[in-house]
Amino acid sequence: MGDQKAFKTLDDLVDCKGKKILLRGDLNVPTHDGKISDTTRLERLAPTIQELVKKGAKVIVCSHFARPKGKVVPEMSLRPVGEALASVLKLPVAFADNCIGPDAQKAVDAMKDGDVLLLENTRFHAGEEKNDPTLSQDLASLADIYVDDAFSAAHRAHASTEGVTRYLPSFAGRLMENELNALGRALENPKRPVGAIVGGSKISTKLDLLSNMIAKVDVLVIGGAMANTFLAAQGVKVGKSLQEAEMHDTAREIMAKAKEKGCKILLPVDVVVAAELKNDPATKIVDVNAVPDDQMILDVGPKTVEVLNKALTELKTLVWNGPLGAFEFTPFDKATNAVAQEAAKLTKAGKLESVAGGGDTVSALKHAGVIHDMSYVSTAGGAFLEWLEGKALPGIIALTTLARETIPL
Ligand code: 3PG
Ligand code: MG
Numbered sequence: 001m002g003d004q005k006a007f008k009t010l011d012d013l014v015d016c017k018g019k020k021i022l023l024r025g026d027l028n029v030p031t032h033d034g035k036i037s038d039t040t041r042l043e044r045l046a047p048t049i050q051e052l053v054k055k056g057a058k059v060i061v062c063s064h065f066a067r068p069k070g071k072v073v074p075e076m077s078l079r080p081v082g083e084a085l086a087s088v089l090k091l092p093v094a095f096a097d098n099c100i101g102p103d104a105q106k107a108v109d110a111m112k113d114g115d116v117l118l119l120e121n122t123r124f125h126a127g128e129e130k131n132d133p134t135l136s137q138d139l140a141s142l143a144d145i146y147v148d149d150a151f152s153a154a155h156r157a158h159a160s161t162e163g164v165t166r167y168l169p170s171f172a173g174r175l176m177e178n179e180l181n182a183l184g185r186a187l188e189n190p191k192r193p194v195g196a197i198v199g200g201s202k203i204s205t206k207l208d209l210l211s212n213m214i215a216k217v218d219v220l221v222i223g224g225a226m227a228n229t230f231l232a233a234q235g236v237k238v239g240k241s242l243q244e245a246e247m248h249d250t251a252r253e254i255m256a257k258a259k260e261k262g263c264k265i266l267l268p269v270d271v272v273v274a275a276e277l278k279n280d281p282a283t284k285i286v287d288v289n290a291v292p293d294d295q296m297i298l299d300v301g302p303k304t305v306e307v308l309n310k311a312l313t314e315l316k317t318l319v320w321n322g323p324l325g326a327f328e329f330t331p332f333d334k335a336t337n338a339v340a341q342e343a344a345k346l347t348k349a350g351k352l353e354s355v356a357g358g359g360d361t362v363s364a365l366k367h368a369g370v371i372h373d374m375s376y377v378s379t380a381g382g383a384f385l386e387w388l389e390g391k392a393l394p395g396i397i398a399l400t401t402l403a404r405e406t407i408p409l
Pocket of ligand 2: 381
């Protein structure tokens with residue numbers, strides 16, 4: 001995929017005036033105390049909707065929201081998200097209480113060219129997660145064309161992401177297109193040398209990711225609590241630090257394989273330690289071999305930041321997933337901020353292509369104030385991880401199988 005465009009986009013959808021377009025977005029926005037806490041996903045979806053509205057299409061938006069598990073859960077209704085979408089778009093957004101059936105059909109029948117309608121949560125139907133062809137057909141029957149703009153849900157082979165592409169001519173929306181192009185530039189055909197920063201707490205959840213990274217990148221920076229396990233596996237005493245004792249063999253295997261494949265692994269050379277994880281505890285910066293028994297590693301130290309920032313200047317491409325330290329607490333955000341700011345500076349100077357993604361990573365980069373300075377920041381969580389693992393995403397396969405015949409309903 002990537003730049004050679006193995007999928008159809010809105011450019012291929014020239015004449016869609018009056019056409020009914022089923023647009024799969026990812027309106028699964030984060031909430032806090034029942035209120036929408038971040039509208040980034042809506043802002044990212046807006047250009048596709050605006051473009052289709054401008055072309056005079058009838059835009060029927062569908063999405064999942066949270067995990068109602070096939071039942072109608074009123075707290076998981078998309079209605080309030082529709083209101084938020086309307087204010088992002090500065091356009092009225094109608095709402096249908098069901099994504100299929102008479103409610104949906106009536107709402108679609110009432111649409112005029114250029115109107116936007118949001119359908120209720122697709123996961124209120126058990127068929128969504130089961131990829132039930134009946135649900136796919138019922139969704140497809142509402143529209144003439146399908147546009148998928150939900151990269152962040154593309155790791156799910158569900159009725160509204162995968163199944164539906166069998167019944168309607170299918171296109172990638174602008175967000176999906178940008179995401180696929182950016183990801184392609186980062187790992188499929190990157191400018192070398194390419195480096196990855198992988199942080200997070202557990203090796204056990206990122207094994208496939210690490211294996212795929214060492215095969216693809218020239219430099220792999222390991223940060224977060226995951227680095228503690230790598231250090232401990234080499235006999236470094238990590239005190240009270242979070243680590244996975246049962247993963248030491250695995251960590252050593254990963255290091256041996258990286259060596260074989262010519263991938264240089266960078267681990268911390270100095271660290272910031274404290275007795276507790278909280279805001280502003282007493283901290284010390286110590287050499288990685290001098291972690292006190294009663295302390296834990298909560299960030300990488302200034303010497304490590306220097307090493308990493310120097311390594312960045314030698315890269316042409318950077319993929320970032322996971323913070324370097326416990327950035328939610330001060331001052332353990334320091335290294336992540338410093339390295340993120342360096343990556344942003346190099347990106348702005350045109351020297352680095354930087355692609356980042358994953359829930360924590362987005363918050364960490366936002367916190368560092370560089371979210372708009374990276375080449376591309378994906379709002380995908382699970383889908384971004386599976387892509388880093390080298391897995392084929394069902395929603396993407398469905399869009400890129402251009403030879404696929406549309407089955408008449
Ligand atoms: C996400 O937020 O990662 C996507 O919307 C997918 O949601 P899910 O993990 O509930 O399938
Ligand atoms: Mg998820």
